[in-house]
Amino acid sequence: MxxxxxxxxxxxxxxxxxxxxxxxxxxxxSLVFAAILATIIPxxxxxxxxxxxxxxxxxxxxxxxxxxxxxxxxxNVVVAKIVLFKPNSQLQPAxxxxxxxxxxxxxxxxxxxxxxxxxxxxxxxxxxxxxxxxVHCLHAPxxxxxxxxxxxRYEARLKxxxx
Numbered sequence: 001m002x003x004x005x006x007x008x009x010x011x012x013x014x015x016x017x018x019x020x021x022x023x024x025x026x027x028x029x030s031l032v033f034a035a036i037l038a039t040i041i042p043x044x045x046x047x048x049x050x051x052x053x054x055x056x057x058x059x060x061x062x063x064x065x066x067x068x069x070x071x072x073x074x075x076n077v078v079v080a081k082i083v084l085f086k087p088n089s090q091l092q093p094a095x096x097x098x099x100x101x102x103x104x105x106x107x108x109x110x111x112x113x114x115x116x117x118x119x120x121x122x123x124x125x126x127x128x129x130x131x132x133x134x135v136h137c138l139h140a141p142x143x144x145x146x147x148x149x150x151x152x153r154y155e156a157r158l159k160x161x162x163x
Contacts, residue, residue: 005039007046012038060160067157071118079119082139094140098133098150107162108133114154121146 006012019034020026082091098115102108108130112123115135125134140146 006042008042008049011042015041056163057161060157064154064157064161067153068114068117071153075119075121079138082120086139091139092141094137094143094146096135096137096140096143096146098135098147098155100130100132100155102155102158102162103130104162107158111150111154111158115150 016034016038019037020030023030100108100111102111108126112126112133115121115123115133120138122136123133124136126132127134135146135150137143137146
């Protein structure tokens with residue numbers, strides 16, 4: 001019964017928490033509406049999620065989240081320095097193709113989202129075969145180093161999470 005009512009329990013928990021954070025209050029009406037959203041949205045979208053993602057390596061997930069938060073903080077400082085102190089003539093923007101070994105759509109989406117969340121980079125496209133991402137970098141004097149860093153820092157960790 002619970003499995004049918006909550007086909008994606010992590011999504012339900014996330015929706016519940018996000019709604020409470022958005023309304024910034026814990027009144028009875030907010031709690032009830034959060035519960036309704038956390039029930040209805042996963043039910044309506046469950047047909048589009050034929051396979052459930054299994055959480056296999058919770059320490060790796062927590063480590064990945066902490067790494068991404070740290071990288072976002074560091075990248076904010078780096079981008080601020082570039083914007084404030086580097087003349088446009090010294091910027092070296094680049095398009096970098098990142099070959100990916102990930103096969104799970106969730107893992108690829110998470111990798112693309114992580115790249116986009118990190119200031120100074122944005123994922124702009126995925127190849128038709130799903131084997132590479134096109135990333136734009138604000139300042140990349142060595143595009144190969146950017147590619148290697150994304151593969152070792154993010155993709156390798158996502159491989160451990162999404163086996």
